[in-house]
Amino acid sequence: MLYRESGLFKTSYAADQVIFPIPQDRWGILAILAIAFVGVPLIMDDYWANAVFIPFLIYSLAALGLNILTGYCGQLSLGTGGFLAVGGYSSYKLMTSFPELDMLLVLGGAGATTALVGLLFGLPCLRIKGFYLVVATLAAQFFIIWLFYKVPWFYNYNATGQISVVPREALGFLVTTQRADPVVRYLFVLSIVVVFALAAKNMVRGRFGRMWMAIRDMDIAAELIGIRPYMMKLTAFAVSSFYIGVAGALIFAVWLGAAESGETYGIDESFLVLFMIIVGGLGSVLGSFLGAAFIVLMPIGLKNLLVDGFGMTAVLAKHIEITAFGVLIIFFLIVEPHGLARLWQIIKEKLRLWPYPH
Amino acid sequence: MNAAPNKKANGKAETLLSVEAVSLSFGGVKAIRDVSFDIKKGEIRAIIGPNGAGKTSMLNVINGFYHPQEGTITYKGKTRNQMRPHVAASQGIARTFQNVALFKGMTTLDNIMSGRALRMKCNIFWQMLYYGPAKKEELEHREFVEKIIDFLEIQHIRRIPVGKLPYGLQKRVELGRALAMEPDLLLLDEPMAGMNLEEKEDMCRFVVDVSEQYGTTIALIEHDMGVVMDLADRVVVLDYGRKIADGTPKQVQNNQDVIDAYLGVSHD
Numbered sequence: 001m002l003y004r005e006s007g008l009f010k011t012s013y014a015a016d017q018v019i020f021p022i023p024q025d026r027w028g029i030l031a032i033l034a035i036a037f038v039g040v041p042l043i044m045d046d047y048w049a050n051a052v053f054i055p056f057l058i059y060s061l062a063a064l065g066l067n068i069l070t071g072y073c074g075q076l077s078l079g080t081g082g083f084l085a086v087g088g089y090s091s092y093k094l095m096t097s098f099p100e101l102d103m104l105l106v107l108g109g110a111g112a113t114t115a116l117v118g119l120l121f122g123l124p125c126l127r128i129k130g131f132y133l134v135v136a137t138l139a140a141q142f143f144i145i146w147l148f149y150k151v152p153w154f155y156n157y158n159a160t161g162q163i164s165v166v167p168r169e170a171l172g173f174l175v176t177t178q179r180a181d182p183v184v185r186y187l188f189v190l191s192i193v194v195v196f197a198l199a200a201k202n203m204v205r206g207r208f209g210r211m212w213m214a215i216r217d218m219d220i221a222a223e224l225i226g227i228r229p230y231m232m233k234l235t236a237f238a239v240s241s242f243y244i245g246v247a248g249a250l251i252f253a254v255w256l257g258a259a260e261s262g263e264t265y266g267i268d269e270s271f272l273v274l275f276m277i278i279v280g281g282l283g284s285v286l287g288s289f290l291g292a293a294f295i296v297l298m299p300i301g302l303k304n305l306l307v308d309g310f311g312m313t314a315v316l317a318k319h320i321e322i323t324a325f326g327v328l329i330i331f332f333l334i335v336e337p338h339g340l341a342r343l344w345q346i347i348k349e350k351l352r353l354w355p356y357p358h
Numbered sequence: 359m360n361a362a363p364n365k366k367a368n369g370k371a372e373t374l375l376s377v378e379a380v381s382l383s384f385g386g387v388k389a390i391r392d393v394s395f396d397i398k399k400g401e402i403r404a405i406i407g408p409n410g411a412g413k414t415s416m417l418n419v420i421n422g423f424y425h426p427q428e429g430t431i432t433y434k435g436k437t438r439n440q441m442r443p444h445v446a447a448s449q450g451i452a453r454t455f456q457n458v459a460l461f462k463g464m465t466t467l468d469n470i471m472s473g474r475a476l477r478m479k480c481n482i483f484w485q486m487l488y489y490g491p492a493k494k495e496e497l498e499h500r501e502f503v504e505k506i507i508d509f510l511e512i513q514h515i516r517r518i519p520v521g522k523l524p525y526g527l528q529k530r531v532e533l534g535r536a537l538a539m540e541p542d543l544l545l546l547d548e549p550m551a552g553m554n555l556e557e558k559e560d561m562c563r564f565v566v567d568v569s570e571q572y573g574t575t576i577a578l579i580e581h582d583m584g585v586v587m588d589l590a591d592r593v594v595v596l597d598y599g600r601k602i603a604d605g606t607p608k609q610v611q612n613n614q615d616v617i618d619a620y621l622g623v624s625h626d
Contacts, residue, residue: 013500014493202488206496207480210464210472217461224421225539226447226476235482283463 003351019201036190041183049182050255056296057186057193058250063276063288064200065243070274071283072204073236074216075125079137080273082144083241085265086114087248089154092163095176095253096156103170103253107192107246114245115238117144122237126230141270148261164258176253185254192250196243201285203239212236213283244273275325279332281341290340298324371398373432374543374575375420380429382415382599389415390426391599397543402569403577404590404607408619411596413579414456417545420577421453422446434542448476452541456548456579458528462521466531469520470506473538474499506534509571510564526557533564537572544568546578550585558585565589587611595619 003024010016020026040053062084069075091110094101101109121140125133148154155163165176174180175188203209211232214222219229252259259265272295280291299321306317336342350357376396382389390412397403405413418424420431422441430437434449441451452473461469478499484492507513510530515523520531529549536544549565550558562585568574580586586593587607595603595610597619603610610616 013497013504017496017500199486202492203482203485206485206488206492207475207478208482208485210468211475213464213468214461214472214475217463218459220423221455221459221461222472223443224423224447224453225473225535226444227472228444239482 003348003354005352017205019205033194037187041187044183044186046178046182049186051300052297053186054189054250054255056292057189058247058255059273059276059296060289060292061193061196061250062244062247062273063280063292064197064285065240065247066273067277067280067282067284067288068200068204068212068243069236069240071277071281071287072209072216073212073233073240075122075233075236076130076134077137077240078134078267078270078274079121079140079144080244081265081267081269082141083114083118083244084248084251084269085144085148085259085261086117086241087111087245088252088259088265089148089163089261090114090245091249091253092156092165092259093154095166095168099166101168103168103175103188106168106253107249110249111242111245114248115242118237118241118244119234122234122241125233125237138267141267145261145265162258162260163252165253168253177257180254189250189254192246196246197285197289200243204285208232208235208239216283275329277339278329278337279339281339282337284339284341286344287339287341290344294340295325371400373397374399374434376432377416377420378430378432380416380419380426380431382412382419382424382426388599390419390596392429393596393599393601394429395594395601395604397575397577398592399575400569400573401575401591402565402589403575404586404593405577405579405596406581406583406586406593406610407596408622410598411619412599413596414547415599416596417453417547417577417579420446420543421451421545447539450540450542451545452536452539452543453545454529454532454536454547454549456551458525458532460520460528460532460535463519465517465519466512466523466534467503467507467516469531470503470534470538471499473535474503476539503538506537509537509567510534511560526553526560529553529557529561530564533561533568537568537574540572541574544574544576546576546580548579548581550580550582558582562589 003022005022008022010021015021020029044053062080066077066080069077087110090113091106094106094109121137124136128136149161155161167174167179168176170188173184173188175185204212211222211227214227215229215232223229248265251264256264276291276295277288278291279294280289281287302321302324303317306312306320307314332339373396376394378394379392380394381391393412393416405416407413415424419426420441422443422445425440430439431441433441433451461472464472478495480492480495484490507516510533512527512530512534515527520528523531533546533549546565550561553561565576565578566589569576578589590607592605593607593610594601595613595616602615602619603613
């Protein structure tokens with residue numbers, strides 16, 4: 001009744017190709033952005049920033065990156081943790097080597113470095129597919145973590161083997177270390193994620209998205225219409241790694257403030273981000289956000305409910321959380337492989353016809 | 359204007375593609391043995407033959423998916439031993455497949471748009487902005503693709519993922535994707551297989567229209583002899599990888615070897 005297309009007449013292809021053709025969607029997204037940029041900062045404190053909003057946004061960015069590679073281009077990767085580490089460590093090296101550098105440039109540099117590393121580990125994708133490529137990316141994960149642990153140059157010969165953040169500004173605002181205002185840190189991460197999400201949406205609805213999806217759906221036919229599979233897989237690796245690298249740098253510099261390769265960027269991270277896109281929706285920009293929200297927020301919600309609500313011990317609550325996690329992933333794999341994003345789409349399709357479905 | 363569909367194959371038209379003494383084998387299996395034929399500009403050329411005669415292999419050789427061990431392929435005056443798929447695509451050879459090879463997760467519109475891949479050049483940074491040249495390019499190609507959608511009468515399925523479409527429509531979308539490449543040579547591998555009469559008639563009409571309106575040269579494989587005899591200007595017949603006849607539909611129809619091949623007369 002309230003949400004429908006009838007009466008909308010598009011008179012140009014440009015009007016037909018906008019991201020949100022239905023006005024209600026446009027208002028909805030504007031409302032969400034307004035709440036995110038204006039409403040949320042009003043309640044922001046250190047707890048909300050560090051436990052909820054910043055991790056959610058950063059993981060959304062990482063999920064977006066992996067979704068480009070896995071969801072759109074069909075190349076399964078378990079190297080996400082390693083690429084996050086490249087982002088984190090390269091941002092550290094950039095911050096300590098060039099103290100004057102603006103944080104935005106540091107993030108760009110970290111992304112570019114990760115894109116190069118991603119390209120390098122993407123090279124085997126010419127010869128191998130599926131499970132074998134997974135193993136190659138797994139090798140990337142372990143090799144990168146080992147490298148950052150073994151070579152002291154990467155952590156500036158610290159005795160602890162950790163990297164810790166130094167105060168740096170973005171456009172004149174202090175955004176790193178605990179001294180930074182949580183509102184500023186939140187807005188910094190939010191702005192970056194919004195820009196990257198828009199860029200991702202533009203890529204996947206345009207020429208590159210179509211070529212990636214063509215490779216995913218049928219690489220032989222793609223080759224015969226003139227798409228070079230190798231080139232497209234490599235661009236997917238590069239773009240995806242750029243996103244993941246920026247996310248890795250944000251994890252280190254803005255969220256945690258310190259990192260250690262195996263602890264912060266272990267194989268667990270690779271699986272976590274993969275679960276996000278499976279639960280959220282493979283091949284969907286919205287799905288990356290839904291998946292990240294689900295996986296970052298669910299443990300917090302469950303903990304609050306079980307420990308504070310039902311008075312369970314923290315250990316028991318943790319075990320229930322792990323069990324629920326596993327069950328939900330199996331549930332999504334079987335029932336709705338396209339994840340939460342697809343459920344949302346179904347709701348919208350039903351809503352278009354409601355209340356007269358015939 | 360091009361001539362009517364059943365125009366006589368005349369000797370004056372220039373040769374677009376010629377295949378010289380091509381042999382292709384997979385291990386011990388000889389799929390194609392010493393086959394030569396040519397395709398003239400603007401004609402509809404049918405390749406027929408019983409199952410396993412090497413028809414699809416022949417198309418795969420032409421667009422570079424298989425590499426023949428012997429023989430040469432001359433396309434647009436250039437002679438090669440083998441084609442490469444993306445070279446064939448960039449030089450204007452498009453094809454459809456016997457078992458539909460569409461991108462199942464993408465909509466009809468996206469599938470046909472992907473046929474424009476070679477003609478879209480805008481770099482990834484403009485793509486991220488979806489502004490300026492990227493948007494302009496996208497809209498130009500959208501307009502072209504909409505013409506194909508109108509031509510094939512598939513406006514109503516524009517936004518539907520092709521995996522959900524019935525088979526007949528999928529075949530039509532696949533033809534649309536091939537047409538989006540603006541090919542000079544269109545290879546159709548059994549475009550009417552598995553269709554009912556009405557869908558077949560539609561498809562025949564589209565093939566004839568493509569030939570007449572766009573002047574595209576077409577090579578098609580088809581089992582329905584009625585269709586072949588009506589559409590084709592010239593027919594080449596393969597059997598067990600050999601060429602056994604070549605000529606107008608009438609000549610081929612009366613050729614004793616062809617009749618034997620189809621009726622299954624033993625070869626010794």
